[in-house]
Amino acid sequence: MTHPLDEAAIAQVFRREFGQAVATLTRVFGDLDVAEDAVQEAFVVALCKWPEAGLPPNPGGWITTTARRRAIDRLRRESRREERHAQAALVERPGGASEEEDAFMHDDRLRLIFTCCHPALATHAQIALTLRLLGGLETSEIAHAFLVSEATLAQRLVRAKRKIAAANIPYRVPDDAELPDRLRGVLAVVYLIFNEGYAASTGDAVVREDLCAEAIRLGRLLATLMPDEPEVAGLLALMLLSAARRPARTASDGSLVLLPDQDRSRWDRALIAEGQALVRACLRRNRPGPYQLQAAINAVHSDATTAADTDWQQILALYDQLMALAATPIVALNRAVAVAEVHGPDAALEVVDGLDLEGYHLFHATRADLLRRLDRSAEAAAAYERAAGLADNTAERRFLEQRRKLQLKTPPT
Amino acid sequence: MPKYLLSVWYPPDATQPSPDELARIHEDVTAVHAELETAGAWVFGGGLHEASTATVVTVRGGDVLVTDGPFAETKEQLGGFSVIDVADLDAALSWADKTSRATGCPIEVRPFIEEPGA
Numbered sequence: 001m002t003h004p005l006d007e008a009a010i011a012q013v014f015r016r017e018f019g020q021a022v023a024t025l026t027r028v029f030g031d032l033d034v035a036e037d038a039v040q041e042a043f044v045v046a047l048c049k050w051p052e053a054g055l056p057p058n059p060g061g062w063i064t065t066t067a068r069r070r071a072i073d074r075l076r077r078e079s080r081r082e083e084r085h086a087q088a089a090l091v092e093r094p095g096g097a098s099e100e101e102d103a104f105m106h107d108d109r110l111r112l113i114f115t116c117c118h119p120a121l122a123t124h125a126q127i128a129l130t131l132r133l134l135g136g137l138e139t140s141e142i143a144h145a146f147l148v149s150e151a152t153l154a155q156r157l158v159r160a161k162r163k164i165a166a167a168n169i170p171y172r173v174p175d176d177a178e179l180p181d182r183l184r185g186v187l188a189v190v191y192l193i194f195n196e197g198y199a200a201s202t203g204d205a206v207v208r209e210d211l212c213a214e215a216i217r218l219g220r221l222l223a224t225l226m227p228d229e230p231e232v233a234g235l236l237a238l239m240l241l242s243a244a245r246r247p248a249r250t251a252s253d254g255s256l257v258l259l260p261d262q263d264r265s266r267w268d269r270a271l272i273a274e275g276q277a278l279v280r281a282c283l284r285r286n287r288p289g290p291y292q293l294q295a296a297i298n299a300v301h302s303d304a305t306t307a308a309d310t311d312w313q314q315i316l317a318l319y320d321q322l323m324a325l326a327a328t329p330i331v332a333l334n335r336a337v338a339v340a341e342v343h344g345p346d347a348a349l350e351v352v353d354g355l356d357l358e359g360y361h362l363f364h365a366t367r368a369d370l371l372r373r374l375d376r377s378a379e380a381a382a383a384y385e386r387a388a389g390l391a392d393n394t395a396e397r398r399f400l401e402q403r404r405k406l407q408l409k410t411p412p413t
Numbered sequence: 414m415p416k417y418l419l420s421v422w423y424p425p426d427a428t429q430p431s432p433d434e435l436a437r438i439h440e441d442v443t444a445v446h447a448e449l450e451t452a453g454a455w456v457f458g459g460g461l462h463e464a465s466t467a468t469v470v471t472v473r474g475g476d477v478l479v480t481d482g483p484f485a486e487t488k489e490q491l492g493g494f495s496v497i498d499v500a501d502l503d504a505a506l507s508w509a510d511k512t513s514r515a516t517g518c519p520i521e522v523r524p525f526i527e528e529p530g531a
Contacts, residue, residue, distance in 0.1 A: 120502060167524040168415045170501040178503075 005050045014043050017060040018136025019221075023108035024064050026171060029071055032115075032161050036133060038071035039063065045070070109134070110173045110225050113218075117186040118169050125160035126189045127196075132157055134221075135214045145196065145207045183226075187235050187291065190218045194239050198246070199393060212243055230285050233278050234292030240275035241298035244268040256399045260307040272302045293322040312341035329355045333366055345373040361390035365400060372407060381407035416456060416525040417505040419495045421518045425488030441515035449497060449508065458495030492518060496525075 018039060025035035042063050056062040116129040127146075131137045143153035163169070174182040197211025219236035226232050248262035257263075279299040282292040297318045304310040319335035332355055340348035349370045357363035368383035384404035391397040430438060442460075449455040467482030483490075495512065499505050502522070509520040 118502075120506065166526075167417075167522075168501040170503050174503075 005055060007047060010043070010046050010050055013055070013059050014039075014046070014063065015136040017063050019109055019112065019134040020060055020105065021063045021067055022133050022136075023112035024105050025067055025071060026112060026115075027104065027108050028068065029075075030171070032133065032164060034071050034075070035067075038067035038074070041070040041074075042067040106225070107173060109221065111171050113186055113222070113225075114173055114182060115164060115169060115171050117182075117189045118164070119182070119185050120167065120169060121160050121163065122156075123189070123192070125156050126185075127192060128153055128156050129160050130189055130218070131193065131214065134218065137210075137214065141207065141210070145211050183229060183231070186222070187231060190215050190222070191235060191239070191291075193218070194242070198242060209246075212239070212246070215239055216243060230282050230287045231289040231291050234282055234289055234295050237275045237278035237282065237295035238291050238298060240271045240278070241295060241302055244271035244275065244302060250395070254395060256395045259301065262307075264305060267302065275299065276302065288321065288325070290322060290326045293318055293325065297322075310341070312338055316342050329357050330360075333357060333360075333363055336366060336370075340370060340373070345370045349374065359390065361387045361392075361396070361400075363387075364390065368400075368403065368407075372403075377407045414498050414500055415505075415527060416496055416498050417502075418521075418523045418525065419458075419497060419505070419509050419512055420521045420523070421460075421492040421494060421512065421516050422521060423490045423492045423518055427518070438516060442512070445508075445511050445515045446495070448511070449495070454497045454499045454504075454508065456496040456498050458493065460493035461491060464490045492516070 021039045021042070022032070022035045025038055026032050029035055029038075045066055046063070050056075112134055113130070116133055117126045121129070124146075128142055131142045132139065139154050139157065140150050143150040146153070173179075193211055194215035197208045197213075197215060199208075216236070216239050219232070219239050222229075222232045223236050244267050245259070245262065247268060248264065248266040249257055251257050275295065276299050279292070279295050282288070282295070297315055300311050300315050300318070316335070316338040319331070319338050322331050323335060333352065336348045336351040336355075339351055349367070352363070352367050352370060355363065364383045364387035368380045368387055371377075371380035371383055381404050384400050384407060388397050388400035388404060391400060446455065446458070464483040467484070469480045469482045469484045471478045471480070493516075495508075497505060497508055499508065502524070505522050505524075509522045513520045
């Protein structure tokens, strides 16, 4: 190792291995708190030992072994009530090399994901648990990213872990019959984490980028653990293709740049290539789902070297397919944007006006844009105003207000 | 194995079912109970008379106060319950699913505190 092993470097290694270590220890000890505390203790040990001894050859194995010993020590010290946990764990298993143990460890992270994202837990608790236990983020980092106080977030975690223990939420991968439903829940949590990071908002930009990276890391992990689930690949592709545009989404002054106006040379070509390869693999598999279709739509966008080159026919066809699978008003609204390109703003406005999305700022923003293209300036300005009033993020609000002012300057025709 | 309370809640907008509907609900609920018994998961349970038939007893400073119930004046009413003994929450939730289908009501699933040494 040429890099100095300072605290930050060690923290990085721990964050990478945190999920696996917590997942394995939870299986061994049957308790999330015991597992989490033990991994935290192993971190303290590493801070003492690693700077001098250097990085162990298998850091993940070292962390799990050290944490397991710490947990056993602690359980030995603690009350008799814990005796059966300790007894169970004291039976030394063959070292991490056995195939059986490897298979267990492989599934441990899946067990942990499905437990963290159990539908009996509130969504915000699922997100917090996933980021903390699987992602290894600090409580303060998660609180910061979601704009809640550290105390609130810590309480959410405590309450969720207490419910898992008290209500006996099982630590297992759902069986085939339950899997489709439960997997949808897991993917929704990962996508929520991604979107929280992706939305250009008032929060700390670095923290938010971290959330996107973490969601993509979780997506990659799921894709490795569940290679036969096309929607897992679809979600990963969708996140990669969206993240690829991230550098072009904000101007130097922090303002928002919409897709047609983005400098496409700033898109991340490596992420696009990876995302497009996943989309192609999904197409070959031919088991479409909502994430795969959204990824495919993004793949078409990323194929176009200029906004004018966009193959809107294909995007509209993909939206039609998406509507057949998941006919939500939001999908219908996004489809309307493609309708405008293929059939004109008149046809799109008709679609949009039939949607019941009064409280959604992008409904008004989309309407405003269509009205602007139809030279109905006064109505466009009113719609921009309504959109700005509903937008809760500063960059978007500023953008919408600017658009509104532009409409007011344009004399009605 | 952990025990769970499955309670049947009549939503605020619930209307009194017709005698025919009641008979069907009774039949469906009895079937779920029989299934629970066959699975060895049944502990105890039953339907309750309406909340207006409840009485509340409070002891305060040695005095017994008896009042016309229910204790909590909520729009939702507890209509009945089952206590079941199953492997984990997922199993309890799947029984709640069946009970909800049979009764047409939301089912609250709540874990019992495990007795030490039980």
